[in-house]
Amino acid sequence: MANLDVALATISFKRKIAYKSTWFFSVLFGEWSLLAGLAVWNHLIGDGEIGGYDWDAMKAYLIIGFLTGTLAWAGSDWEMAGRILDGMVAIDLTKPVDFQRARAAEYIGGMTASIPSAILGTAAAALLFRPAGPVSPLAAALTAFSLLFIFPLAFGISYLATLACFLTQRFLGIQWAKDSMVAFFSGMMIPVALMPVWLQGVAWALPFVHFTTTPASIYLGRVDTAGALGLIAAEAAWAVGLWVIGRLIWRRLVKKVTVHGG
Amino acid sequence: MPILEARSLTKTFRRPDKASGFKGAVKHLMQRKFKNYTAVDGIDLSIDAGESVAYVGPNGAGKSTTVKLLTGILRPSEGTVRVMGRDPHTERIANAHDIGVLFGQRTQLWWDLPVEESLKLLKHMYGVSDADYQRRIAKFDELLDLNEFMPALARTLSLGQRMRADLACALIHDPKMVYLDEPTIGLDISVKDRLRAFLRELVNDGTTLLLTSHDLADIEEVCERIVVIDKGAIAYDGSIERLKAHYITTKAVNLYLEGTADVPALAEKFPDYEWTAGEAPSEVTVTYESGRFTTAEVLGSLTAQLSPRDLSLSEPSIEDVIRRLYAGELTK
Numbered sequence: 317m318a319n320l321d322v323a324l325a326t327i328s329f330k331r332k333i334a335y336k337s338t339w340f341f342s343v344l345f346g347e348w349s350l351l352a353g354l355a356v357w358n359h360l361i362g363d364g365e366i367g368g369y370d371w372d373a374m375k376a377y378l379i380i381g382f383l384t385g386t387l388a389w390a391g392s393d394w395e396m397a398g399r400i401l402d403g404m405v406a407i408d409l410t411k412p413v414d415f416q417r418a419r420a421a422e423y424i425g426g427m428t429a430s431i432p433s434a435i436l437g438t439a440a441a442a443l444l445f446r447p448a449g450p451v452s453p454l455a456a457a458l459t460a461f462s463l464l465f466i467f468p469l470a471f472g473i474s475y476l477a478t479l480a481c482f483l484t485q486r487f488l489g490i491q492w493a494k495d496s497m498v499a500f501f502s503g504m505m506i507p508v509a510l511m512p513v514w515l516q517g518v519a520w521a522l523p524f525v526h527f528t529t530t531p532a533s534i535y536l537g538r539v540d541t542a543g544a545l546g547l548i549a550a551e552a553a554w555a556v557g558l559w560v561i562g563r564l565i566w567r568r569l570v571k572k573v574t575v576h577g578g
Numbered sequence: 579m580p581i582l583e584a585r586s587l588t589k590t591f592r593r594p595d596k597a598s599g600f601k602g603a604v605k606h607l608m609q610r611k612f613k614n615y616t617a618v619d620g621i622d623l624s625i626d627a628g629e630s631v632a633y634v635g636p637n638g639a640g641k642s643t644t645v646k647l648l649t650g651i652l653r654p655s656e657g658t659v660r661v662m663g664r665d666p667h668t669e670r671i672a673n674a675h676d677i678g679v680l681f682g683q684r685t686q687l688w689w690d691l692p693v694e695e696s697l698k699l700l701k702h703m704y705g706v707s708d709a710d711y712q713r714r715i716a717k718f719d720e721l722l723d724l725n726e727f728m729p730a731l732a733r734t735l736s737l738g739q740r741m742r743a744d745l746a747c748a749l750i751h752d753p754k755m756v757y758l759d760e761p762t763i764g765l766d767i768s769v770k771d772r773l774r775a776f777l778r779e780l781v782n783d784g785t786t787l788l789l790t791s792h793d794l795a796d797i798e799e800v801c802e803r804i805v806v807i808d809k810g811a812i813a814y815d816g817s818i819e820r821l822k823a824h825y826i827t828t829k830a831v832n833l834y835l836e837g838t839a840d841v842p843a844l845a846e847k848f849p850d851y852e853w854t855a856g857e858a859p860s861e862v863t864v865t866y867e868s869g870r871f872t873t874a875e876v877l878g879s880l881t882a883q884l885s886p887r888d889l890s891l892s893e894p895s896i897e898d899v900i901r902r903l904y905a906g907e908l909t910k
Contacts, residue, residue: 323702327688327695334690407686409651411703412674571653574591575646 324418325425328392332429342390343433350382350441367509373536375447380532381504383438384463388470388498388527390430391423397478397487403575415570416475416562423471451537458544459535462526465551469523472558473498479562482569502527509538523554581755581786582625582648586657589618589643617643619810620657627754630777630787632797632818635807636904641790642681644807645759648788649679661755675704678753682760685740686747687732693743694728697750704751711750718746721776738769745773755786762793774799794897806903813903825899830865830892831876832856835884847883851876860887 333339357374360366369377396419399405408415441447450456477494481487499505501524508519508529519525530551534544595611596602618640625631635641646652648659650666650673659666666673680686687696701711718724722742727735735743741761748756758777762770770793777800781787789801797804797818804821806814814821833839839862845853852865866876873891880886 320702323699327691327699330695331688331690404684406646406651406681407679407684409670410649410674410677410679412671413703414671573652575651576591 320413321417321421324421325428328422328425329429332390332392332426339429339433342386342430343437346382346386346433347437347441349385350378350437353378353381354445367507368538369507369509369536372446372448375445376449376536377507377528377532379438379441379445379447380459380535381502381528382441383434384466384502384528384531385504386430386434386437387427387463387466388502389495390427391470391474392426393474393478393491393494394487395426396423396474397481397491400478400481401485401487405573406575409570409573416559416566419475420468420471423474424467427467427470448536450535454541455534455537455544458541458548459531462531462534462544462548462551465548465555466527468555469526469551469558472555472562473523475562476558476565479565479569482572497522498524498527501525503529503532507532523558526551526554579627580624581627581629582623582659582661582788584621584623584644584648584657584659587618587621587623587644587647587654587659588616588656589640589647589652590614590616590655616810618647618654621807621810621812623805623812623815625786625788627786628781628784629803630781630801631789632801632804633788633790633807634792634794634797634804634900635813637792639807640810641807642759645679645681645757645788645790649677649757650674675751676754678748678751678756680744680748680756680758680761682741682758682763685732685744687735687740687743689733690731692729692731693724693735696732696743696747697728700747700750706751710752714750714752715746718749721779722746722772737764738766741765741769741773745776749780753785756780756788758787758789758791760791761789762791762796770796794900806900808904821899825902827867827869828852828865829868829873830863831873831880832890832892833862833864833880833884833886834858834888835860835862835886844884848879863892 354375357378358371361369361371361374364370366374399408408418411418450459473494477490478487480490484490501508501519501522503519503525504527508516508525511519519529526547530547533539534547539547591614592612593615594606595613596606621640621644623644633641633644643652647654648661648666650661650670653667661673662676664673666677686700687693688699697711697715700706706714715724722745724742724746727739727743730739732740732743745758745761748758761777762773765773774796777787777789777796781800787800789796791797802817804814804816804818805812816824838859839855841853841855841862844862845851848864850866850871854863854865856862864876864880877889881889
């Protein structure tokens, strides 16, 4: 079965890289977004600090945000949703594979296609802007480990969003809502530390925060080792929780699947 | 022992009950109403291993919904289905190993990758060994000229090539039970002939086949048994020969006379037959009840008394019977 997961992930990877111009533009606009963020925060912070971030720390935060954002937005939400909306899910249901596991393999395979651009962009930005380094080698290792959870978390959230298509019959609004939630509560737009305290509580209670705030907090030493391990445990718990919720919802929805036409 | 057995199979869908126009749209937004629509209505169907069954009916009769129920895609509202002893919906994965499905209007190829990539992924999915994969690909190539487009991207294939590739995808794991939902839709005559030859070969090899099609030539060339469905219920279930024998009660002779055919005078002269004017003034069609008269008797009396310039016999057509079944002119 593991072979099948790899085969599905590989197919999805190949499909992503089949469209080279899309790949090129996603890198280009990702970098552009990073540059815009750097310019805005440079103007705001100047020689001081905001929310405990000085300019060097903010550069590191934004570059980590670029890295995680490049990975998190690289999944194939529309393809997953499109198969439900146009009835291609009927074909998926005639295959001897677990629906959720197959979609996870495809989704994560598609995400891996963005790893080269994420690494390339991050390395280029690090060389150009000289951000703050990790507080310790252990923090660097734990940051890298926490970044791995972006893959199952991104899938879990996108899978639940696309399952909503069974009820809404549309995906555009759901996609906008999901993207807004991820961008806002992850801290990609504004660091969570700058939000009102009550909103910080909301952010930390949701899975989105682990896309940027968690790896950046570990990297910059805003949490100690125990805190870092706690955050990684929370990421793992969310990954498992989202998987289980997805499975429970699918079990109910598959009984109500409607595919009209030939 | 049936390989497939459906009892009182019923599928009801809920559809929005919305009036047309802006007012209807707003009203539906405020007060949502739905109507139940029964697509499949208490079908009993039993298919033995090795049978080739045509499942036909007019558009919207419930053919595709039945196939989706039998393949486990949809859950029946009422009734039961067992395929090789399993419930195809609740035991979907186990069932999927033993069935092959082709929906003519939906492709299972990965659109932006070569055909070969799709087949290799399916090989992984079904756990097909390298040797079996190579052997089956060689056979598909022999019958469907698969290698002609194996390296091509699926989105660049012609419809005929796409259908041949999809057929290979549906059969790569050598399924025991195969469902083909309109496999020849939109294809040209030569590709249709090729696919039919392939399907005959498949049936001869012992595969159980359920075929839905609007093309009755598919049915006559590939299947022995025909199930006609209309408004979600079975209108006929039996052999094609029995269908013809049971429902084709009349035969026809086309006569080409010297001069203009006087149809009322002929009808008066031969009151046991039904007379219809043909396309040309000298052409006339004589319809007679095959149970009362033999063709020899009819031809004997007509040629002796009318001395036609030429004549032709109209063979009984399955298409006519199906058309009349769809139109509700014939009953079970």
